[in-house]
Amino acid sequence: MDLHRLTRELHVKNSTKIVMYVGDGLGGLPQQPGGRTELETAKTPNLDALAKAGVLGSSIPVLPGISPGSGPGHLGLFGYDPLQYMIGRGALEATGIGFELKEGDVAIRANFCSLDAKGNISDRRAGRIPTEESAPLAIKLRAVKIPGVEVFVEPVKEHRFVVVLRGAGLHGSVQDTDPQITGVPPLDPVASDSQSKKTAEVAKEFVRQARELLKSETKANGLTLRGFSGKPALPSYEEVYGLKAAAIAVYPMYKGLARLVGMDILGKAQTIAEQMTVLEEHWQKYDFFFIHYKYTDSTGEDGNFDSKVKRIEDFDAAVSRITALKPDVLIVTGDHSTPSMLASHSWHPVPTLLSAKFCRTDGCERFGESECLRGGLGQFEAKHLMTLALANAQRLGKFGA
Amino acid sequence: MDLHRLTRELHVKNSTKIVMYVGDGLGGLPQQPGGRTELETAKTPNLDALAKAGVLGSSIPVLPGISPGSGPGHLGLFGYDPLQYMIGRGALEATGIGFELKEGDVAIRANFCSLDAKGNISDRRAGRIPTEESAPLAIKLRAVKIPGVEVFVEPVKEHRFVVVLRGAGLHGSVQDTDPQITGVPPLDPVASDSQSKKTAEVAKEFVRQARELLKSETKANGLTLRGFSGKPALPSYEEVYGLKAAAIAVYPMYKGLARLVGMDILGKAQTIAEQMTVLEEHWQKYDFFFIHYKYTDSTGEDGNFDSKVKRIEDFDAAVSRITALKPDVLIVTGDHSTPSMLASHSWHPVPTLLSAKFCRTDGCERFGESECLRGGLGQFEAKHLMTLALANAQRLGKFGA
Numbered sequence: 001m002d003l004h005r006l007t008r009e010l011h012v013k014n015s016t017k018i019v020m021y022v023g024d025g026l027g028g029l030p031q032q033p034g035g036r037t038e039l040e041t042a043k044t045p046n047l048d049a050l051a052k053a054g055v056l057g058s059s060i061p062v063l064p065g066i067s068p069g070s071g072p073g074h075l076g077l078f079g080y081d082p083l084q085y086m087i088g089r090g091a092l093e094a095t096g097i098g099f100e101l102k103e104g105d106v107a108i109r110a111n112f113c114s115l116d117a118k119g120n121i122s123d124r125r126a127g128r129i130p131t132e133e134s135a136p137l138a139i140k141l142r143a144v145k146i147p148g149v150e151v152f153v154e155p156v157k158e159h160r161f162v163v164v165l166r167g168a169g170l171h172g173s174v175q176d177t178d179p180q181i182t183g184v185p186p187l188d189p190v191a192s193d194s195q196s197k198k199t200a201e202v203a204k205e206f207v208r209q210a211r212e213l214l215k216s217e218t219k220a221n222g223l224t225l226r227g228f229s230g231k232p233a234l235p236s237y238e239e240v241y242g243l244k245a246a247a248i249a250v251y252p253m254y255k256g257l258a259r260l261v262g263m264d265i266l267g268k269a270q271t272i273a274e275q276m277t278v279l280e281e282h283w284q285k286y287d288f289f290f291i292h293y294k295y296t297d298s299t300g301e302d303g304n305f306d307s308k309v310k311r312i313e314d315f316d317a318a319v320s321r322i323t324a325l326k327p328d329v330l331i332v333t334g335d336h337s338t339p340s341m342l343a344s345h346s347w348h349p350v351p352t353l354l355s356a357k358f359c360r361t362d363g364c365e366r367f368g369e370s371e372c373l374r375g376g377l378g379q380f381e382a383k384h385l386m387t388l389a390l391a392n393a394q395r396l397g398k399f400g401a
Numbered sequence: 402m403d404l405h406r407l408t409r410e411l412h413v414k415n416s417t418k419i420v421m422y423v424g425d426g427l428g429g430l431p432q433q434p435g436g437r438t439e440l441e442t443a444k445t446p447n448l449d450a451l452a453k454a455g456v457l458g459s460s461i462p463v464l465p466g467i468s469p470g471s472g473p474g475h476l477g478l479f480g481y482d483p484l485q486y487m488i489g490r491g492a493l494e495a496t497g498i499g500f501e502l503k504e505g506d507v508a509i510r511a512n513f514c515s516l517d518a519k520g521n522i523s524d525r526r527a528g529r530i531p532t533e534e535s536a537p538l539a540i541k542l543r544a545v546k547i548p549g550v551e552v553f554v555e556p557v558k559e560h561r562f563v564v565v566l567r568g569a570g571l572h573g574s575v576q577d578t579d580p581q582i583t584g585v586p587p588l589d590p591v592a593s594d595s596q597s598k599k600t601a602e603v604a605k606e607f608v609r610q611a612r613e614l615l616k617s618e619t620k621a622n623g624l625t626l627r628g629f630s631g632k633p634a635l636p637s638y639e640e641v642y643g644l645k646a647a648a649i650a651v652y653p654m655y656k657g658l659a660r661l662v663g664m665d666i667l668g669k670a671q672t673i674a675e676q677m678t679v680l681e682e683h684w685q686k687y688d689f690f691f692i693h694y695k696y697t698d699s700t701g702e703d704g705n706f707d708s709k710v711k712r713i714e715d716f717d718a719a720v721s722r723i724t725a726l727k728p729d730v731l732i733v734t735g736d737h738s739t740p741s742m743l744a745s746h747s748w749h750p751v752p753t754l755l756s757a758k759f760c761r762t763d764g765c766e767r768f769g770e771s772e773c774l775r776g777g778l779g780q781f782e783a784k785h786l787m788t789l790a791l792a793n794a795q796r797l798g799k800f801g802a
């Protein structure tokens with residue numbers, strides 16, 4: 001069932017404003033059974049006031065028990081079924097560093113590796129080469145020239161970099177060249193379908209020239225290629241919701257994901273306060289704003305309960321600048337849970353809050369995981385959130401007569 | 402959406418142990434509105450302790466309002482969408498007595514019946530002939546010989562037995578021969594599709610020879626055939642979850658269902674205490690244990706509220722032997738509800754409990770239908786339970802990057 005079949009048909013335009021305020025990895029776990037989660041421990045007077053006036057629920061990012069990465073997590077929030085729309089690994093990596101993929105591009109995650117005298121891999125991550133050393137090497141690989149194909153090489157972090165191939169007749173179905181073990185040489189790129197044969201040949205030539213350029217290196221004298229993928233085909237927010245949408249994010253990954261669904265990327269904010277300033281400056285120009293806050297996830301990933309609590313309090317403090325703008329619909333949620341107890345993304349439902357004039361309030365008093373269990377939105381798959389946003393913004397007509 | 406697409410791709414191996422403890426027909430109804438169900442009436446200190454530390458929910462076996470049989474009920478618990486995977490009645494009965502069906506076999510549920518002098522059915526169950534009398538008769542029917550077809554006849558219980566036909570070109574679409582009323586003769590086997598014509602002919606010949614063999618019997622001098630079906634094609638637990646799984650059940654049906662998904666059948670326990678001994682003996686050898694307890698269902702089917710309460714207390718008492726083994730994930734649930742007020746399987750959601758280190762507890766204090774409504778798992782389709790089990794056992798990787 002494609003939800004967009006309904007929203008494409010039913011959406012109407014008006015002057016309402018919707019804000020989706022996302023605390024990455026917002027959901028958590030208590031430090032002991034029966035205790036309080038990070039969100040429940042944090043002092044969140046602004047979110048609690050919204051919770052009291054609004055409606056709460058627990059969103060399931062993909063399906064019960066499934067822990068999503070950032071790609072599927074955000075696709076769900078944006079209303080794109082994460083099981084229907086897949087973003088290839090290479091495309092996600094390119095997106096994550098702010099590379100704007102074009103139709104027909106093939107994006108590849110590349111790793112520097114160490115090769116021994118026989119050409120066998122001795123270290124799959126080139127001795128975890130630091131970024132200061134690896135970035136210049138990635139840039140050096142821009143010297144590779146392949147007739148008829150434009151080659152982009154972008155540093156990422158440590159042993160990782162991105163290669164994008166642009167040219168006619170390229171397709172992304174090529175197998176990884178990382179053998180996943182040491183003591184053997186990297187694999188040759190092999191096409192999985194006939195359409196992708198040219199890509200495999202181009203990749204092979206890229207590797208040949210790259211090894212020539214790297215031959216005098218001690219650590220990073222080889223490379224492997226993974227996650228070959230084209231630009232994902234996602235319809236835009238304008239098409240499926242009739243929304244002129246913008247994203248205000250600090251990190252390239254979330255800007256990139258927003259760009260894939262046709263959002264404009266606003267400003268160059270580096271802090272949540274700067275993000276709010278960008279929001280205020282552009283308030284009149286858009287119908288929908290996606291505001292992404294990273295640190296609820298990164299502190300969770302670090303396994304730092306207290307630090308996550310503190311970051312949630314910062315996340316809460318910024319809310320007043322959103323409410324001051326009087327959005328018609330304000331949604332506060334996360335793309336998944338990142339409990340500091342697990343120090344990783346998890347499957348737990350995500351506390352979610354929707355505040356709007358015609359939402360049906362539910363008697364909940366605070367914003368937290370336990371309270372959200374009793375909320376009026378119940379437990380729901382995240383992909384339904386945008387439909388609820390549109391409805392509460394009175395931007396959806398009646399289905400059927 | 403095939404859930405196994407995700408679990409096949411994402412499952413990882415580790416040394417965690419998962420136990421699924423199933424009280425057949427566990428859910429119930431109060432004797433008057435506002436009263437307590439069987440489970441809520443029973444004293445269940447062990448389950449209540451688990452409920453307090455774990456997370457509760459209400460599982461919907463198939464879809465809201467649908468009362469499942471044992472087959473779909475268990476398929477759902479095992480994570481096989483019961484609307485996608487169907488098990489024919491004959492295959493289920495053969496499975497239930499431990500007959501290992503092969504690809505291409507056709508299994509049939511057969512009943513002994515009593516025929517009068519005109520060949521009309523006078524008793525559809527042969528006077529509820531006791532097993533001691535009927536089993537030798539079923540074995541006698543092994544004398545039936547049909548060229549090109551191997552015929553297996555297996556006693557079941559009382560008037561019931563199983564026939565399995567094995568040979569080239571057999572298909573299972575043949576209509577039941579039980580007319581469901583007395584005073585008329587059994588029907589002839591009729592193929593529902595052209596592929597199954599040979600099966601219908603073979604079945605007719607089987608009946609002819611069987612009646613010859615039974616002609617001197619007083620009670621069981623006839624037979625009817627029902628539920629013609631082939632072996633269901635179910636992928637194994639090892640394939641879809643990466644789990645080495647075992648079943649500890651008393652009744653053949655549940656052993657058979659477990660065998661269909663590739664579980665090993667352990668021991669010959671006849672009581673719940675013996676089942677727990679089998680569990681203890683095999684604890685090191687498996688990743689996943691399915692323990693089936695029948696009597697919560699049979700007492701419900703008998704319409705005996707007090708007896709179901711007592712059986713639930715026995716079910717509870719055995720829990721301590723499971724928890725003593727310290728499983729990483731312990732799930733307690735049922736395959737459906739069997740309220741003694743209805744004396745039958747019902748559609749009501751099934752109280753479900755999941756206890757694991759990283760489950761997010763929900764403030765529920767006791768294990769019962771009303772409390773489960775407030776639980777952190779919400780209401781969910783039973784097919785998602787295995788994904789939750791794997792997630793809580795940290796046996797599922799992240800979906801997407």
